[in-house]
Every structure is written in structure tokens, then in C-alpha cells.
Amino acid sequence: xxxxxxxxxxxxxxxxxEATLWCEPISGHSAVFWYRQTIVQGLxxxxxxxxxxxxxxxxxxKERFSAQMPNQSHSTLKIQSTQPQDSAVYxxxxxxxxxxxxxxxxxxxxLTVL
Amino acid sequence: xxxxxxxxxxxxVPEGGMASLNCTSSDRNVDYxxxxxxxxxxxxxxxxxxxxNGEKEEGRFTVHLNKASLHxxxxxxxxxxxxSALYLCAASGNNAGAxxxxxxxxxLTVRx
Numbered sequence: 377x378x379x380x381x382x383x384x385x386x387x388x389x390x391x392x393x394e395a396t397l398w399c400e401p402i403s404g405h406s407a408v409f410w411y412r413q414t415i416v417q418g419l420x421x422x423x424x425x426x427x428x429x430x431x432x433x434x435x436x437x438k439e440r441f442s443a444q445m446p447n448q449s450h451s452t453l454k455i456q457s458t459q460p461q462d463s464a465v466y467x468x469x470x471x472x473x474x475x476x477x478x479x480x481x482x483x484x485x486x487l488t489v490l
Numbered sequence: 491x492x493x494x495x496x497x498x499x500x501x502x503v504p505e506g507g508m509a510s511l512n513c514t515s516s517d518r519n520v521d522y523x524x525x526x527x528x529x530x531x532x533x534x535x536x537x538x539x540x541x542x543n544g545e546k547e548e549g550r551f552t553v554h555l556n557k558a559s560l561h562x563x564x565x566x567x568x569x570x571x572x573x574s575a576l577y578l579c580a581a582s583g584n585n586a587g588a589x590x591x592x593x594x595x596x597x598l599t600v601r602x
Contacts (some may be wrong), residue, residue: 407588419534419578419592426602432589467533474588476522481533 378402380482382468388488389458394433397485399452401470408451409471409479410443411435412464425451426474458489493517496579504601509594513579514559520581522552523555523562524590528576536565537577557602569600 383399389395410422421435425445436443440458445451452457455462465486469479496513496593505507511524522541526534540546540562549554552565560581566573576597580590 409588409590411590418594421589421591424588426588428597434589471588476539476582477588478536478539479534479588479590483533 380468380470380480382466382482382485384485385483385488386488388422388490390460392457395455395458395462395487395489397455397466397468397487398419399451399453399468399482400449401450401451401468402480405470405472405480406448407471407474407477407479408445409469410451410453411467411469411481413484414464422453422466431474449480453488455487458487460489463487492595494579494581494591494595497514498596499594500597500599502552502599503569505569505571507569507600507601509569509598511564511566511577511579511598513562513563513590513593514561515581515591516560517581517583518593519583520560522582523553524580524582525553525562525564526578526580526592528578528595530575534578561596565582566598569598571602574598574600 383398408425413419423433423443440456465484467484468482471477471479477484524539525537528534555562576595579593
């Protein structure tokens with residue numbers, strides 16, 4: 377079991393550029409979550425898919441951020457026109473099912489916007 | 491204001507000592523509490539979860555929950571230097587689905 381895989385591990389973009397982050401959940405897990413972590417804000421929920429369908433995107437900034445899960449083996453988080461305040465570690469997690477199942481976190485993608 | 495508050499922000503205990511960490515939710519719709527541990531440069535890993543009033547013990551770790559006050563605590567006995575990490579409390583509720591709301595964390599340092 378390779379665990380949750382996230383690529384790239386580090387990404388540096390210039391202000392105004394686009395960033396796409398990838399997540400491969402643990403095989404057999406039906407729920408995928410995106411969080412971001414900063415020193416100031418801590419660990420914040422962004423969005424959640426179950427069986428590839430978007431369930432809750434209440435944490436997503438309404439502009440510039442979007443997430444998709446085109447198949448059961450990967451999800452993407454896209455940030456358009458990146459800003460310095462988007463700099464954070466973006467964490468993907470998966471669980472066997474939604475609800476109250478344990479969430480397993482990937483290693484994260486550290487995004488730095490210059 | 492964060493809906494999940496943790497205290498203290500940082501804690502130093504001697505090796506072999508007891509570490510006690512606290513967490514309270516201000517959201518009455520919370521049903522489950524989770525404790526995650528995050529070592530420096532690593533991702534969070536779940537330690538324990540609890541949803542019933544009372545106590546749950548796993549090895550050196552004990553979790554308490556008081557649902558009336560929405561307060562949970564994590565106690566680590568015989569603390570080891572390898573326990574030094576950021577401890578994150580998270581809450582989830584039946585009206586929020588699987589979303590975890592995290593507290594700001596307690597940074598534990600165990601001094602040899």
C-alpha cells in the first residue's frame with residue numbers, strides 16, 4: 377500500500393501563473409479530501425469528493441480555485457492566477473468511505489508563489 | 491474565531507513524563523473528535539478517535555471526551571522524545587459530512 381500520492385512535492389510559480397496539483401488516493405478508497413496548511417491559518421478544509429462526485433466545496437475560495445475528480449484514481453486541484461497568499465502546503469487525504477472513517481493524508485504539495 | 495480551540499499552544503515535558511492536551515469545539519453539531527500527530531515536515535497521521543462519552547486507551551495514549559461540554563483531552567504517559575510533534579485535534583459532525591475542522595494544534599516537546 378503506497379499510501380496517498382501527491383505530485384509534485386514542491387511547486388514554485390510566479391504571481392498570476394496557474395498551478396495544478398495532483399492526488400492519487402489509496403486504492404479502494406471512495407472519498408478524497410483537499411486541505412491546505414499554513415502557519416497562520418493552520419489546517420483548513422477545501423473540498424471533498426465521494427465516489428468521484430463533489431460533495432462539499434464550502435472551503436474553496438470562490439474565485440481561482442477549482443477541483444475535479446475525473447476518475448477513481450486521481451483528483452486535481454487547480455489554482456488560476458496564483459497569488460502570494462496562496463502559498464501553502466496543500467494536503468490530499470482519502471478514506472475508505474465518507475462519513476466518520478479515518479482520513480489518510482498524503483505528503484502534501486508545497487506551493488510557493490513568488 | 492476558530493470553532494476548534496486547542497490548549498496549550500506549546501508544551502514541554504521531560505522524558506518519561508505525562509503530557510496533557512486539551513481541545514474544545516464551539517460547534518454543537520459535532521459528533522466525532524479526532525487526534526492527529528504531525529512530525530516536522532511530515533503529514534498528519536491519526537492517533538485516536540472518539541465519539542462516545544468517556545475514555546479510550548491505546549498503549550501510552552488515552553483520550554477523554556465530555557460530549558456535554560464538547561471537550562476532549564489527550565494524555566500521553568511515559569512521553570518519549572519521538573512523541574515531539576504538532577498534535578492536531580479535529581472535529582466532524584453529522585451535518586457537515588466527512589469534513590474535518592482542525593484546531594490550531596499543540597506543539598509538544600519532550601526533553602531527554
